Amino acid sequence: MSATSKGRGRAAFTFDIQAIGFSRGDALPESVSQPSPVFPNTDYKPVPLKIGDDEDYMLALKQELRGTMKRMPYFIAAEGEIQAIEKYSFKYKTERDKKLVTEWIPDWRRLPREMKPRKKKKLKVVKQKKTNIPAARSNVDVLKKIEELEKKGDAEKSDEETEEKEKKEDEEEAEEEADAYDEEEQEEENDYISSYFEDGDEFGEGSDDNMDEATY
Amino acid sequence: MTQAEIKLCSLLLQEHFGEIVDKVGAHILQTGSQPLRLISNDTGTPLDQVKKALCVLIQHNLVSYQLSKRGFVEYEAHHDRVLRILRYPHYIYTAKTLYGDTGELIVEELLLNGKMTMSTAVKKVADRLTETMEADGKAMDYGEVSSTFVRLVDTHFIYRCPAPLEPPEGAAAPAPVAPLLLTSEKDMYTVPKLSMIGKGKRRRSSDDDDDDDASEQQTKRQKKEADSKETLPDDGIYWQVNTERFHQHFRDQAVISAIANKMDQISSEIVRTMLRMSEVTTSSNAAHTQPLSSNEIFRSLPTGYNISKQVLDQYLSLLADDPLEFVGRSGDSGGGMFVINLHKALATLASATLESVVQERFGSRCARIFRLILRKRHLEQKQVEDFAMVPAKEAKDMLYKLLSENLVTLQEIPKTPDHAPSRTFYLYAVNILSSSRLLLQRCYKTVANLIERRLFETKENKRLLEKSQRIEAIIASMQATGAEEAQLQEIEEMITAPERQQLEALKRNVNRIDASENQVDETIFILESYISTSTKP
Numbered sequence: 101m102s103a104t105s106k107g108r109g110r111a112a113f114t115f116d117i118q119a120i121g122f123s124r125g126d127a128l129p130e131s132v133s134q135p136s137p138v139f140p141n142t143d144y145k146p147v148p149l150k151i152g153d154d155e156d157y158m159l160a161l162k163q164e165l166r167g168t169m170k171r172m173p174y175f176i177a178a179e180g181e182i183q184a185i186e187k188y189s190f191k192y193k194t195e196r197d198k199k200l201v202t203e204w205i206p207d208w209r210r211l212p213r214e215m216k217p218r219k220k221k222k223l224k225v226v227k228q229k230k231t232n233i234p235a236a237r238s239n240v241d242v243l244k245k246i247e248e249l250e251k252k253g254d255a256e257k258s259d260e261e262t263e264e265k266e267k268k269e270d271e272e273e274a275e276e277e278a279d280a281y282d283e284e285e286q287e288e289e290n291d292y293i294s295s296y297f298e299d300g301d302e303f304g305e306g307s308d309d310n311m312d313e314a315t316y
Numbered sequence: 317m318t319q320a321e322i323k324l325c326s327l328l329l330q331e332h333f334g335e336i337v338d339k340v341g342a343h344i345l346q347t348g349s350q351p352l353r354l355i356s357n358d359t360g361t362p363l364d365q366v367k368k369a370l371c372v373l374i375q376h377n378l379v380s381y382q383l384s385k386r387g388f389v390e391y392e393a394h395h396d397r398v399l400r401i402l403r404y405p406h407y408i409y410t411a412k413t414l415y416g417d418t419g420e421l422i423v424e425e426l427l428l429n430g431k432m433t434m435s436t437a438v439k440k441v442a443d444r445l446t447e448t449m450e451a452d453g454k455a456m457d458y459g460e461v462s463s464t465f466v467r468l469v470d471t472h473f474i475y476r477c478p479a480p481l482e483p484p485e486g487a488a489a490p491a492p493v494a495p496l497l498l499t500s501e502k503d504m505y506t507v508p509k510l511s512m513i514g515k516g517k518r519r520r521s522s523d524d525d526d527d528d529d530a531s532e533q534q535t536k537r538q539k540k541e542a543d544s545k546e547t548l549p550d551d552g553i554y555w556q557v558n559t560e561r562f563h564q565h566f567r568d569q570a571v572i573s574a575i576a577n578k579m580d581q582i583s584s585e586i587v588r589t590m591l592r593m594s595e596v597t598t599s600s601n602a603a604h605t606q607p608l609s610s611n612e613i614f615r616s617l618p619t620g621y622n623i624s625k626q627v628l629d630q631y632l633s634l635l636a637d638d639p640l641e642f643v644g645r646s647g648d649s650g651g652g653m654f655v656i657n658l659h660k661a662l663a664t665l666a667s668a669t670l671e672s673v674v675q676e677r678f679g680s681r682c683a684r685i686f687r688l689i690l691r692k693r694h695l696e697q698k699q700v701e702d703f704a705m706v707p708a709k710e711a712k713d714m715l716y717k718l719l720s721e722n723l724v725t726l727q728e729i730p731k732t733p734d735h736a737p738s739r740t741f742y743l744y745a746v747n748i749l750s751s752s753r754l755l756l757q758r759c760y761k762t763v764a765n766l767i768e769r770r771l772f773e774t775k776e777n778k779r780l781l782e783k784s785q786r787i788e789a790i791i792a793s794m795q796a797t798g799a800e801e802a803q804l805q806e807i808e809e810m811i812t813a814p815e816r817q818q819l820e821a822l823k824r825n826v827n828r829i830d831a832s833e834n835q836v837d838e839t840i841f842i843l844e845s846y847i848s849t850s851t852k853p
Contacts, residue, residue, distance in 0.1 A: 115737030119697075121712040147676055149831050154409070159831050161405040168428060169332040174372045176334040176365070206371045209480055209552065212381050212389040212494035214352055215367055215374075 173204035317395050320760040322346055325398040327767045332401055333372055336361065340369040341393055344379065349392035351384070376430035377477075377556055381494055389494045400559055402763065402837050407562050411473065414565075418464040421445065423473070423557060431477050431554040434510060438462045466507050472561045475504050477554040508550045564600045566841055571661045574668075575635075575642060582623065583631050587643065589616050590656055601852060603659045609650030640664055659849045666846035667748050669839060673755060674723060681706055682714045686746065689724060694743040715744065723751050749850055756843040763836050770829045777822050784819055787811060 122128065149155070169175060208216050322345055330338035343359050344350055350358075356366045370391055373379035378397050384390045404427050412420035421441040426432055432440075438461045445456035468474045480495035568591045576584035593616050594605035610632055614625050623631075632654055635643035642661045647653035667690065675683035685704045689695055695703070701711040718724040729741040774781065787810055794804060811819070 120716075121709055142677075144676060144679060149828065149835055155831060155834070157412075158405045158409050158834050159827060161408050162830050162834060165404055165408070165424070165428070166331060172428060174333055174337075174375065174430075176336045176368060176372065206375060207552070207554075210495060210497070210554075211371065211374060214389060214493070215371055217364065217367070 317345065318757055318760070320757050320764065321395055321399070324402075324760045324764040324767075325395050327764055328398055328401045329378075331767065333369075333376075336365050337369040337372050340366055341373055341378065341398070344391055344393040345395050345398070349382065349384075349390040351388045351390050355391065380497075383494050383496075387493070397559075399760075399840075402833065403559075403562075403841070405834060406566070406837065407557060407559070410562060410565060411468070414473075415464055415468060418445065418461055419468060422461070422465055422468060426474065426555065426557050431556045433550050433552075433554055434462070434465060434507065435550050437555065438465055462510060469505055469507050469555070472505060473558055474555050475558045475561075476506075477556050479552065479554075508553055510550055560600050563841070563845060564595075567658070567662065567845055568595075570665055570842065571642060571656070571658075574640075574661070574665060578640060579635070579638070582621065583635055585618070585621055586613065586623075586628065586631055586635070587656065589613060589618070590643075590654065592616075594656070598658075601849065603849075604644065604655040604657045607646045607653040607655050610652045610654065611650055613654070662842070662846045662849050663748065665842050666752050669842055670723070670746075670748065670751055670755065674718070678714065678717060681710070682718060685711065685714055686718060686723065689744050690746045690748075694727070694745050697742060697744065700744060719744070722754055725750075749847065752843045752847055756840060756847065759836050759840045759843065763833055763840075766829050766833050766836070770826055773822060773825055773829070777818065780815060780819060780822075783815075784811060 118124070206215070322342060325345055326338055326342040329341045333341075339359050339361060340355060343355060347358070352363070352366065352370070355361075355370075356363045359366070361369075370379060373393065374381065377394075379391050379393045381389050381391050407427065408420055408424045411423035415422075418441065421444055422437060425437050425440050425444075429437075438458055442456045442458050442461045445461070446454075449456065465474070476499075478497035478499040481498055568588075572584050572588050572591070575587045590605065590608055590613060593608055593612065598605045610625075610629055613632070614628050617623060617628070629651070632643070632652065633645075636645040636654065640661075641657055642664070644655050644657050644660075645652060646655045671683060671687055671690070674686045681704075685700060685706070688700065688704050692699075692703070697712065697715065700715055701708040704711055706714070715724065719726060723746070725745050725747050727743040727745060728735070729743060730736070731739040731741070787807060791804055791807055794807070
């Protein structure tokens with residue numbers, strides 16, 4: 101290029117530098133190699149805010165709305181908030197919060213089924229214990245044990261069969277549910293929502309994981 | 317979606333629904349639709365908390381769900397609806413001006429709860445109104461509240477939420493994984509027949525209150541246990557606020573006030589009449605209203621204004637000839653047919669907003685250059701210097717400043733294929749749409765910054781705020797027990813003078829920040845509606 105032969109600096113431009121407002125002999129501004137300041141100086145002061153009854157009322161509405169939202173059952177505060185000094189009033193606050201939480205029961209008909217906290221998992225844990233205990237004690241009953249082992253071996257062979265087995269399990273579960281229906285009802289009468297928080301804790305157990313993968 | 321939007325959404329969610337909902341909501345906003353397990357995994361939140369947060373978000377219409385092809389449910393957040401939280405005060409205030417206190421409370425309850433059945437909303441509002449009427453010992457009638465509710469529905473400010481598809485009766489098919497929500501156009505604005513008799517109850521004491529709650533819970537449980545035995549006739553029919561309709565109202569108000577400022581009160585009244593006449597016949601995103609003849613307009617004018625037909629015709633032709641082009645003439649039959657160019661009006665409002673932003677940020681001379689380019693569409697640098705009547709050096713300086721702020725664009729048109737600068741035209745132009753987008757993003761950032769600042773201010777003074785709240789509570793309880801004036805004084809003095817000053821300063825700052833948030837939202841509204849009208853075909 102011809103520009104390089106002319107030397108360094110201003111002559112490197114291929115156009116008349118005066119066109120963009122630099123007269124002959126002016127120094128070019130230094131190139132900036134850092135981000136612009138976080139709080140740049142403003143040349144003009146901002147315009148004052150609109151003032152009027154409308155604005156005042158909207159301001160009050162906004163602040164009220166914000167306050168009310170915090171007291172609605174929809175507001176889920178993080179549990180990790182530990183106060184530096186435990187106050188006496190805190191006890192009442194938590195009580196009040198609990199009361200608020202119980203006030204809202206979502207309409208499950210409008211929500212996906214997976215949203216609804218399930219009781220099943222609780223029952224399943226019980227069921228597992230039931231099946232395990234006889235298995236452990238059935239040393240005498242050799243035939244049964246062999247049968248079970250066979251079943252296990254088959255299950256591991258192919259995925260299809262596991263699914264089948266799961267189906268069977270589900271059926272069993274359904275039966276058991278029917279048996280345990282009264283129990284469940286009693287539980288519900290006590291406190292429905294308290295169980296809401298519990299089922300998540302059990303998530304992560306091996307048997308559950310298997311189930312869930314099958315449904316996906 | 318941009319970072320500024322996500323940031324603002326996240327702050328709004330955190331402020332109104334708490335940290336967990338924010339975490340879940342912001343995650344779905346960022347990643348798009350996601351299944352439940354993945355959300356729980358990616359956010360590192362326990363499954364039950366994610367479920368709860370999603371329930372809250374769905375309740376408030378911020379998240380919708382969909383059955384994916386592979387059989388699991390995916391959740392999607394709507395950032396535009398989250399950003400609407402900022403406008404809630406405006407909706408409530410509009411409802412107040414249109415339908416009084418009852419309308420205000422109905423809309424407020426609906427916004428606070430996301431969606432509600434009519435019966436619960438009416439009951440709640442009646443109770444709240446009764447509480448305020450404590451002094452005269454009267455109670456609000458349910459019928460009165462529900463008639464306001466019906467009026468809000470009739471004017472489309474409230475509409476029915478999509479209802480889940482009812483499973484065919486008698487079929488033993490298992491419940492679907494996710495209910496399919498359908499809107500029926502027919503039922504959207506039909507109110508179920510409800511005979512609500514009774515009056516709002518007043519909360520008397522805490523014992524009473526508890527009883528109420530317990531009974532309420534019981535009824536809810538009964539309802540849940542036996543769906544066939546419905547306790548409320550409108551069970552399952554939910555209503556939500558129609559933000560589109562509110563936006564239509566805001567837009568109309570903006571057009572009317574623009575006309576009032578540009579011309580006079582009478583012409584704004586004429587435009588108001590025209591807009592009211594076409595409110596029902598024109599869809600909210602139409603480019604212009606249905607044509608109205610001047611005779612029709614004359615008949616619908618409010619009686620308070622004594623405008624003769626002749627004067628009206630003069631006003632109409634004046635409005636039609638105005639360079640603003642808010643009102644257009646579409647035909648000559650029936651004494652002249654007139655329309656209101658809604659899209660044109662929004663574009664004018666948006667460019668006026670841009671102009672005023674340039675003026676307030678860069679000064680009136682820059683604004684002159686900006687307006688000049690806006691009007692002439694394309695100008696060379698030399699022409700700008702000449703037409704703007706600003707010294708050439710200054711004009712260049714301002715032009716480059718506007719260019720670097722992306723408010724002005726530069727178009728190269730080479731005369732020869734080698735793009736040599738000396739043989740190229742450089743044309744400056746203003747692209748209103750892209751500048752509006754730029755400004756809109758900046759507005760989102762502004763609001764996010766304002767919220768951050770407000771949170772910072774309140775955090776800094778947290779101890780002081782708690783103290784003043786406690787002292788207020790003590791004073792209130794002492795007044796209730798009938799304490800002496802001197803005792804009250806003593807307690808009041810527990811807040812020292814400097815502390816009082818600090819509290820006042822804090823209150824002033826928070827108020828100012830809140831007011832700014834409200835007012836930035838007005839600009840956001842104008843820009844958003846302009847962008848949405850000009851991008852839609």
